[in-house]
Amino acid sequence: MSAPRLTLSVLDLVPVRGDQSSADAVAASIALARTADDLGYERYWVAEHHNMPAVAATNPPVLIGVIAGATRRIRVGSGGVMLPNHAPLVIAEQFALLEAAYPGRIDLGIGRAPGTDPVTSWALRHGAGGVSDEAVSRFPEYVDNVLAMMDASGVGLSVQGRTHVLHATPAATSVPTIWLLGSSDYSARLAAEKGLPYVFAHHFAGTGTAQALELYRTGFRPSPELDAPRTFLTVNASVAENAEEAHRLALPQLQMMLALRTGQPLSAQVSVEEAEKVVLPESHQQLLDAMAARWVIGEPETARRRLAELAEEHGVDEVMVNPVAAAHEGTDPAAAPARETTLRLLAG
Numbered sequence: 001m002s003a004p005r006l007t008l009s010v011l012d013l014v015p016v017r018g019d020q021s022s023a024d025a026v027a028a029s030i031a032l033a034r035t036a037d038d039l040g041y042e043r044y045w046v047a048e049h050h051n052m053p054a055v056a057a058t059n060p061p062v063l064i065g066v067i068a069g070a071t072r073r074i075r076v077g078s079g080g081v082m083l084p085n086h087a088p089l090v091i092a093e094q095f096a097l098l099e100a101a102y103p104g105r106i107d108l109g110i111g112r113a114p115g116t117d118p119v120t121s122w123a124l125r126h127g128a129g130g131v132s133d134e135a136v137s138r139f140p141e142y143v144d145n146v147l148a149m150m151d152a153s154g155v156g157l158s159v160q161g162r163t164h165v166l167h168a169t170p171a172a173t174s175v176p177t178i179w180l181l182g183s184s185d186y187s188a189r190l191a192a193e194k195g196l197p198y199v200f201a202h203h204f205a206g207t208g209t210a211q212a213l214e215l216y217r218t219g220f221r222p223s224p225e226l227d228a229p230r231t232f233l234t235v236n237a238s239v240a241e242n243a244e245e246a247h248r249l250a251l252p253q254l255q256m257m258l259a260l261r262t263g264q265p266l267s268a269q270v271s272v273e274e275a276e277k278v279v280l281p282e283s284h285q286q287l288l289d290a291m292a293a294r295w296v297i298g299e300p301e302t303a304r305r306r307l308a309e310l311a312e313e314h315g316v317d318e319v320m321v322n323p324v325a326a327a328h329e330g331t332d333p334a335a336a337p338a339r340e341t342t343l344r345l346l347a348g
Helices: 022-039 060-070 088-101 118-124 133-137 139-150 185-194 209-219 243-261 272-276 282-294 300-314 337-347
Strands: 007-012 043-046 075-078 106-111 155-159 162-166 177-182 198-200 231-239 296-298 318-323
Touching: 007 022, 007 231, 007 337, 022 043, 022 060, 022 337, 043 060, 043 106, 060 075, 060 088, 088 106, 088 139, 106 139, 133 139, 139 155, 139 177, 139 185, 177 185, 185 198, 185 209, 198 209, 198 231, 209 231, 209 300, 231 243, 231 300, 231 337, 243 272, 243 282, 243 296, 296 300, 300 318, 300 337, 318 337
Parallel strands: 007 043, 007 318, 043 075, 075 106, 106 177, 177 198, 231 296, 231 318
Antiparallel strands: 155 162
């Protein structure tokens, strides 16, 4: 009996190259989402990051509306909304409306990290203290609030001895699927306790995945939302017709992640040709090589086999690919052909 076909999905940070405007980057992501839709990918998630020169994914609900409107069938969601940055009611309202507009196609992935620097965190709260310790410590309560507010029956809020009912939308007939996301044990335990789907950020952390998934699966308690554990794997991928080109295309993103992890200044994503001119200290080269070894980089057959091996290793039947292939000099600013090629080649 043959193994079941691996379900593929997409994670998009809406990367910004040095030759792109924000409008160009969004246009390239819309084209990428349409490619994923046509190829049969299961879902397309956008991240939340702020004040970064190479990332235009600052507002998941806005991007989700744009991408869902530009596609036909693919599920569209957040990977994820950083809940301490926002009032729970605002998130519930935004995603209730997205679900009303695109019923059965919306995922709400929720994370606990701020997704930015402390100054921007402060600004996100309109100068009212930023992502305070209290907001982070109340994360489980905020998750409960979002779940309850999107329910058709709403949630009761007690104010001055009276109960007021809050609805995220007046007449909900369905709700988005809610996922908890994380890169540590915390969210794995919380998702298990609340009986919610869970995703560990393997593409970012690279280690600790097996332990987090084991904590989630062994501690899972069935809930009205879910009767058994549900998870998938996230992976950075660069795929081309030959392995040498795939590695060339991955180099700009590898150098950007290296800068992030070593505290270097960040910039817009450079071209393949610019990245190839960079000479790194030996210690940094070793760190870059270690990151590359955890990514899926290569020609199609090898890349597909590696995805299948990772899925089997972690006991999942879905892999969410972050297509990290960069662009050569002279590429149309409003397009990301190497990212689209990665999706096409992985889909077979």
